[in-house]
Amino acid sequence: MTSVATPAVSALSITPADHISLKDIAQAHDVRFLLATFVDMTGKPCAKLVPVEAADELEAGAMGFAGYAAGLIGQKPQDSDLIAVPDLASFTPVPFIKEGLAIIHCDPHVDGKPWPYAPRVILKNTLARLAGKGMQAKIGAEVEYFLVNRNDDGTLSTADARDDSPRPCYDARGVTRMYDHLTSISEAMNSLGWGNYANDHEDAAGQFEQNFNYADALTTADRVVSLRYILNILAEQRGMTATFMPKPFTDRTGTGLHFHLSLWSGAEALFPAGSGANNNSAGTTGTDDGGRGLGLSALAYSFIGGILEHAPALQAFLAPTVNSYKRSGATTSSSGATWSPRKASFGGNDRTHMIRVPDNKRIELRSGDGSANPYLAIATAIEAGLDGVERAVDPGMPSGPGESKPGAHLLPATLLHAVEALRKDPVILASLSGDAEIGKYYADAKEEEFLSWHNQVSDWEIRTYLTSI
Numbered sequence: 001m002t003s004v005a006t007p008a009v010s011a012l013s014i015t016p017a018d019h020i021s022l023k024d025i026a027q028a029h030d031v032r033f034l035l036a037t038f039v040d041m042t043g044k045p046c047a048k049l050v051p052v053e054a055a056d057e058l059e060a061g062a063m064g065f066a067g068y069a070a071g072l073i074g075q076k077p078q079d080s081d082l083i084a085v086p087d088l089a090s091f092t093p094v095p096f097i098k099e100g101l102a103i104i105h106c107d108p109h110v111d112g113k114p115w116p117y118a119p120r121v122i123l124k125n126t127l128a129r130l131a132g133k134g135m136q137a138k139i140g141a142e143v144e145y146f147l148v149n150r151n152d153d154g155t156l157s158t159a160d161a162r163d164d165s166p167r168p169c170y171d172a173r174g175v176t177r178m179y180d181h182l183t184s185i186s187e188a189m190n191s192l193g194w195g196n197y198a199n200d201h202e203d204a205a206g207q208f209e210q211n212f213n214y215a216d217a218l219t220t221a222d223r224v225v226s227l228r229y230i231l232n233i234l235a236e237q238r239g240m241t242a243t244f245m246p247k248p249f250t251d252r253t254g255t256g257l258h259f260h261l262s263l264w265s266g267a268e269a270l271f272p273a274g275s276g277a278n279n280n281s282a283g284t285t286g287t288d289d290g291g292r293g294l295g296l297s298a299l300a301y302s303f304i305g306g307i308l309e310h311a312p313a314l315q316a317f318l319a320p321t322v323n324s325y326k327r328s329g330a331t332t333s334s335s336g337a338t339w340s341p342r343k344a345s346f347g348g349n350d351r352t353h354m355i356r357v358p359d360n361k362r363i364e365l366r367s368g369d370g371s372a373n374p375y376l377a378i379a380t381a382i383e384a385g386l387d388g389v390e391r392a393v394d395p396g397m398p399s400g401p402g403e404s405k406p407g408a409h410l411l412p413a414t415l416l417h418a419v420e421a422l423r424k425d426p427v428i429l430a431s432l433s434g435d436a437e438i439g440k441y442y443a444d445a446k447e448e449e450f451l452s453w454h455n456q457v458s459d460w461e462i463r464t465y466l467t468s469i
Contacts, residue, residue, distance in 0.1 A: 022088055022104065023055035029093045032100035036063055036084045037225070038108050039119055040071030041442060042320070043373035045229055047103075048084070061085055061109065072445050073108070074117025074438065082108040082115060090222050096188045097233050105222045116433035117441070119375035120221070125433045126379040127217055130263075130386065135270065137382055140214030140260035140362070141224050144370060145231060146206045146248055147178065147240045156248055158206035159240040165205060166334035174201040178208065184234055185210050185227075194223060203335050204252035214260060217378050224257070224374040244370030246319070247326035251334050254327030255370035259378060261385070262362040263303065271300040272360045292398055294348060295360030304346050304355055304363060305395035306388020307381060311344035311354060311367070311409050312421035313428035316446060317380045318368035322453040325414045327369055341367050342411055345404035346395060352402045354411070367411060376432070383431035416450045419443050 026034060036058055037047040046065065050058050057063065067075030067082040075082065084106035092103040108118040115121055130137060147159040158164065163174050175182065182199045189196040195213030202209050212227075214220065228244060235242035247254040263270040273295050292301070307314065319328055330338045339351060346355035346363075356364040368377050387393075399405060412418035422429055422443050429439035 020088075021056065022059040022086055022091070023052060025088060025091050026052045026055055026102060029091075029102065030095075030100060031093055031102040033098075033102075034058065034086075035101065035103045036086060036106050037103055037229075038082075038084060038106045039225055039373060039375070040073045041117070041119060041373060041376065041445070042072050043119075043225070043228075043371070044071050045225060046070045058084070058086055058104075059088075065108070067108070067110070067115075072442075074115070074441055075110075080110050082110060082118075085109050085114075090219075092192060092222075092226055094188070094226075094230065096184065096191070097230065103226055103229070105225070116435055117438055119373050119379075120218075122432050122438075123218060123221055123375040123379040126382050126431070129434075130382060133386075134265050136264045136266075137217040137378075138214055138262050138264060139217045139220040139378055141220050141374065142209060142211060142256065142258040142260075143224060143227055143231075144202055144207060144209045144244075144255045144257065145228075146204070146243050146245070146255060147181070147208065147235060148206055148243055148248065149239075150241060159235075160206065163201075163205045167203075167336070168201055168205050169203045169335065171201050175199070181235065181238055181240070182208065182210065185231060188230055188234070189227070202253070203337070203339060204249065204254075204333070207253065207255065214262075217382070221374040221378055246321065246324045246369035246371050247330070250326070253333045253335055253337070253339055254330065256327075256339065256366065257368045257370050257372045257374070257377070259365045259368060259381065260358075260362045261365060261378075261381065263299070263385075269361055271296055271303075271362060273297050294357045294398060296357065298392075299389055300360075300363070301395055302388045302391075302393050303385035304388070305393030306385045306391075307355060307365065308344045308346060308395055308409065309388065309393055310384035310425055310428050312412055312418065313425035314380055314384055315367060315412050316415075316418040316422040316428075316443065317376045318365070318372050319412075319418065320373065320376075320415070320446065321369075321371040322415050322450055324369050324371055325412070325418075328367070328411060329413060339366075340369075343404040344409040344411060345399045347398040347400065347403075350401045353399065353404075357398070380428055380431050384428060387427050414450065415446060416454075419447045419450065422446075 032052050034050040035047040036050050061083045063084045064081030067073050068077045086104045086106045090105035094101050107121050108115040148156045149159050160177050168174050186196045189212050198211045231242040275297050328340045341354040345353045347353045349358050354367045430436040432438040
């Protein structure tokens, strides 16, 4: 975990006893305007641009939003305002976007209370439940995206016209041609103390990934939201569009959002074998007593078991759009692989599994895609894993390379299938702020999204059916 590295006041080092105001922090960083930001359930960033002169009003809870207008966040037109309450620890200066600008992530409140439909509030509620069991979550995220242009006829093309190889992954020439863009993003992340350590061309033409260090769960989710914003704006400034759409091209690999998860008790990592013997509420020991060979604790295996058991319902949050299932349903791509799991399996250092175990300190959840809301994806994955820990779920032996168990859950084929799985899973349905009604609201909205798409007549239907009878 890293913090904002500046010679001025660091927001992440502030404690309640310091009594340093948002205005103090902003002025110390030469910030003149604040983007008071939160996301709706789809992950859309919503914000008001607040001059530093009004920072005290923002901090005092005077900035109201019409929640229904903001998006999918559980409000009706007649409801009270959402009040954006800033989290000072999330203060993020972004002078590389606009000189004097900063992002501040906010927790929406309604009538003086945290709004339980707000994704950041949902994640904080899950983390509070985790803390009640003496544990914390650390998360790393792999943010993939495409750089494209929108053509006059509405089609998409790769922003770099020379990037047209069927297998361009890690191509040094493609990276070099996008040097200005990639280095501007890298320098932005490093100026914020995020620890960018790699920038690469991904598996599809026009696709890139830029990695940063893991941190606590809330910080990482905030950084994913901030990075998407940064990528969008800096790409636009160069005449390109950065898209996190899971499958913008039929014949190419889709865009993932993979999460690396680990549980800790203070400074002690709980996933390695022999650790955290007393942290599994089901009473199992912390040793790898199953002979599974991955070096994980019993708690880690139960956490994996919970995710695998709830995998179909989790996909409503990890793959939350109609387009998501064009990615996960693909059987191949121009490169020869989809890198998208189709069954709920786990194994060692094998990227065909839903859960990859690259080492004994973490697991990688690989079924999420670029459209996932990081707050909801992380919260529901933790809730699924916690359910596994509480019930001492045994995931069995790991699957071999490219294999899965005959009884492994098939991941949903469409968004509608994912919604149906969510409605049938009481644990995941009630995982959003502990309220099944919020889960039902989300499921209803996603069913409506699916039906809205389904009711559109496509070119494929015209080609297939127009003269077939």
